[in-house]
Every structure is written in C-alpha cells, then in structure tokens.
Amino acid sequence: MTPVHEDRPTPGERGLSAPEDWVDRYGDELFRYAYLRLRDPASAEDAVQETFLAAFRARSEFQGRSSELTWLVSILRRKIVDCFRRAAREQPVVDIETEDPEADGLFQPNGWWRVKPGPWVPDAGALLEQSEFWDVFQGCFSRLPPRLAAAFSLRVLEELEPQETCKVLGVTATNLGVMLHRARARLRRCLEARWFQRPEGE
Amino acid sequence: MLSCKDVTRLVSEGLDRDLPLDRRLAVRLHVLLCGACRAYRRQVILLNALVCRRFSRGSARLPGGPSLSAEARERIQASLKKRDA
Structure with missing residues (x-):
C-alpha cells in the first residue's frame, strides 16, 4: 500500500508519503468527512484543499506517531471549524428565541x-x-x-x-x-x- | 410539574451538561408517569449515542458516499504542485 519514494527522503518527512500522492490517497475520505459536516460540496472541497496546503506547509512537524490520515483529519477538523466560524460571522444569529x-x-x-x-x-x-x-x-x-x-x-x-x-x-x-x-x-x-x-x- | 415540551428540552440539555439535581429528578418523575416522554427520551439518547459512535473523532473511514469530483481533484493537485515547486 505504501509506495516508497526514494527520490524525496527529506529529513523531517519521516513516514510521510509524497505530497503529490495525497490527493489520490486521502482526497475522497477527507472530502466525505468534510461533506458530511459542511453539507455543501464546494465548501467541503475548499476545506480539503486548505487541509492539503496546510499539511504541506507543516509537513516537517509530522511526527509519525499517528497515521497520515489521522494527521490530515486533525488538520481538516480545524478547517471545518474555521468554515463554520466564517459562515457564522457573515450571517450572525438573530432572535433564535422565536418559536420554532x-x-x-x-x-x-x-x-x-x-x-x-x-x-x-x-x-x-x-x-x-x-x-x-x-x-x-x-x-x-x-x-x-x-x-x-x-x-x-x-x-x-x-x-x-x-x-x-x-x-x-x-x-x-x-x-x-x-x-x-x-x-x-x-x-x-x-x-x-x-x-x-x-x-x-x- | 414539567410539561412534555419542557422535558424534551431538558433531555437535550442533559446531553450537553449535567443538569441540576432538581431538574434531573423532575425529568425522572415525569418520564415515570408519561410514556410518550419516556419513549422520546430513550430515542433521543440512543440516537445521540449511535451518532457519536458512528462519527467519533478521527473515524474518517466512511465506506461509500460521495467522492471528490475530477475538477476538484485537479484543482487541488495543481495548488499543491504550485507549493511544491
């Protein structure tokens, strides 16, 4: 399952697979995770994209203690929270107390x-x-x-x-x-x- | 005595925080006497537990379901490459 990428064994990337493989490997699962929560395909895609970019920037921090997927999900979760926060700022809740x-x-x-x-x-x-x-x-x-x-x-x-x-x-x-x-x-x-x-x- | 409407609200609240003792007892007394609220309470608590188990933290592995569209895949791939360069 884990292909060896001998061409890019940079220090600090212990156990992390090559970023160009991430989308194929984890894209669908991350998308499903985000889509279930955000309920909107475009927002879910954006969250996944932001996750991969953030993961790329932070790739030297990957400890190899958790699986790659777990690590990516932990980043995605923060992106999902950010997305809800932005949406809430754009449309603040008014008079929620009115009867349902x-x-x-x-x-x-x-x-x-x-x-x-x-x-x-x-x-x-x-x-x-x-x-x-x-x-x-x-x-x-x-x-x-x-x-x-x-x-x-x-x-x-x-x-x-x-x-x-x-x-x-x-x-x-x-x-x-x-x-x-x-x-x-x-x-x-x-x-x-x-x-x-x-x-x-x- | 609490109304059924009050009880449904308290059942939900009880999932998010510990209710004060008097509220807890009032709910318990109510559901003892009210079959509809007893059913409601059991169902809501059970659904909550089911959802928590199914979607608990980090369990991204949901079989089936939607996948990334080809366009999104390409777009994300391209944005990563740009960073990579």
Whole structure:
C-alpha cells in the first residue's frame, strides 16, 4: 500500500508519503468527512484543499506517531471549524428565541404532546452497521436548517465542548441549547418517519 | 410539574451538561408517569449515542458516499504542485 519514494527522503518527512500522492490517497475520505459536516460540496472541497496546503506547509512537524490520515483529519477538523466560524460571522444569529413552528406543531398550547413519539425501540448494535440507516440519517441531516445543522455538526459530530461551540457560532449558551434541542428533535422525528415507521417495515 | 415540551428540552440539555439535581429528578418523575416522554427520551439518547459512535473523532473511514469530483481533484493537485515547486 505504501509506495516508497526514494527520490524525496527529506529529513523531517519521516513516514510521510509524497505530497503529490495525497490527493489520490486521502482526497475522497477527507472530502466525505468534510461533506458530511459542511453539507455543501464546494465548501467541503475548499476545506480539503486548505487541509492539503496546510499539511504541506507543516509537513516537517509530522511526527509519525499517528497515521497520515489521522494527521490530515486533525488538520481538516480545524478547517471545518474555521468554515463554520466564517459562515457564522457573515450571517450572525438573530432572535433564535422565536418559536420554532415545527416544534410547536408537536405540542399543544399547554405543553403536552400533540403528535406523540412512536413506540420504536432501535436495535443500536444492528443499526450501527446498517449503511441504509446512515443514508437515511444523512438525508434527514441534510434537511436541517443551516444554523441547526452547524450546531449539531460542531457539538455532536465534532464533539466540541458546548462553550467552544458557542464561541465558533457566536451564540449564547442558551441559544446553543435551543439550537441543539431543535436539531435533535427534528432528526428524531425525521428518522421516525423515514426509518422506524416506514409503511412496510422494510 | 414539567410539561412534555419542557422535558424534551431538558433531555437535550442533559446531553450537553449535567443538569441540576432538581431538574434531573423532575425529568425522572415525569418520564415515570408519561410514556410518550419516556419513549422520546430513550430515542433521543440512543440516537445521540449511535451518532457519536458512528462519527467519533478521527473515524474518517466512511465506506461509500460521495467522492471528490475530477475538477476538484485537479484543482487541488495543481495548488499543491504550485507549493511544491
């Protein structure tokens, strides 16, 4: 798998493959990683490009303690956070506190359920391996409004601390709480409709 | 007593921080009595755990899915070469 590049064994590049091979080797995986989180092919491509360029500049710092892919992903993760930060600056959140019409439809005015959750109980172990389920998940995720998706990406997919997520998105802790709650509620509802309660139980 | 709407909000909050004891107890009492919220809570917590396991840090290896377009590949390749020179 690892071709030897005898022509370029520069010191400080221990274990690092030749940069001209990076795109073929890791491009698709990095793109998928970025695309899932950013949900936009152009932004994902830009993030991958920035990652390779940053990796090239920092190639002497590669320690060889982690795999190349892991190293590249750690750079990509910072680029993804940067991308969300830029987007948040361009379009700051205003009045997030206004009620969410979709969420409101779920409840009666007194706060009790209007549309109760279904009785489905997922078999976690089986679902984890089922690629069709994750296709449906991505479909549901792609339907989230941008801000909710950004909050979910950073906090849940990237596992940033809530405080850090607030900083990146430029929102208060309360706002972030509302955004994450809505994102989770919508994903749950979408998965219920499209997977757990499909008309003909597969 | 908390409304179901309050409970859904607290279930989400509980995934991001430790809730104060009185909130925790109030949620526990509510779901004891309310099947819908019990289901909601279980489902949201489980989906969260599934997503965390599937996409946990560094697991870039997602089989299938979209790939870099030929144009992007070339563009990135070219930008790297420029740096390389």
